[in-house]
Amino acid sequence: MISIKRGISYIIHNRALFCDSVVKHFFGWLPDKLYLSLRYRFNMGRWINWKKPRTFTEKIQWLKVYNRRPEYTIMVDKYAVKKYVADRIGEKYIIPTLGVWESPEDIDWNSLPDQFVLKTTHGGGSGGVVVCKDKETFNNGDAIAQLNGSMEENIYRNFREWPYKDVQKRIIAEKFMTPHDKSDDFSFDLTDYKFFCFNGVPKYCQVIRDRHSK
Incomplete structure (x- = not known):
């Protein structure tokens, strides 16, 4: 009973966040523009001015709907973007790739050095990034669990960021980057x-x- 009362109290005092959560989890089938309009209203307290966006947040939503250049999908793909950038400014600016796999369970741990970074190619944020600074103390199982969680994420579905809609889900391993004077500082x-x-x-x-x- 106490939990129910707390839940009701939370909804009453956080109606906007509750409504936003309902839209996010149960109304994903809505068209992009309507979905974004509702989530913006509940998060920002006002409706988007689609015809003449003025604020930074309004313009971000406008770009999600009306600016859909095909190359954006390459740009948000952490693996595909390497060639895109290298072709324009050179390989020397690209962090070396140590491996590419379709799922966390496929990772060849024996092929990786003592220090490395694992990333999912389709998402943003720290959830899809696993840093290994010492292979001897690194927990492969925890890394697989974290990466599997990230593989389930869908940035397009939750935030309607169109470039992420068709990104191929993969895991890449990259060279661990650190200045020479910090190489022993884990x-x-x-x-x-x-x-x-x-x-x-x-x-x-x-x-x-x-x-x-x-």
Whole structure:
């Protein structure tokens, strides 16, 4: 009874989030534009101005629906994008690939070095990234479980990011990247830079550090 009361209380005080969750889990069959409109309304508290989007968040939703260039699917594929980038600026800017597999269970652990990074090719975020800094203490089973969880994710279905709709799901292993002076520091993570461009001009830079530290 207490759990039921708590659940009802949560719904009452978080109606917008509850409604958004309902749309996300039970109304995935809706057309992209309507689906995004509802989720935006429940998350942002207002409707999207589709005809004349003004805010950054509105423009992101507009791009999801109206900007669907085929090459975007290649760009979000962590494996296919390597050739795309190499053909334009050269192989030296590409992190070496150590292996490619269709499922986590297919990973050839014996072929991997003492340090490496595993990634799912179809998704974003840290859930699809497994970092091995010391193979002797690395738990293969935990890595497989995490990667299998990531393989179930569908960014297009949840957020209607169209480029992810037809990305082939695979796992790649990449060289573990670290500066020479940090090669023995297992707590070190590379700094991640994200540039936000508006009308082709970079306006903001997001810097992420210690992404995988505990």
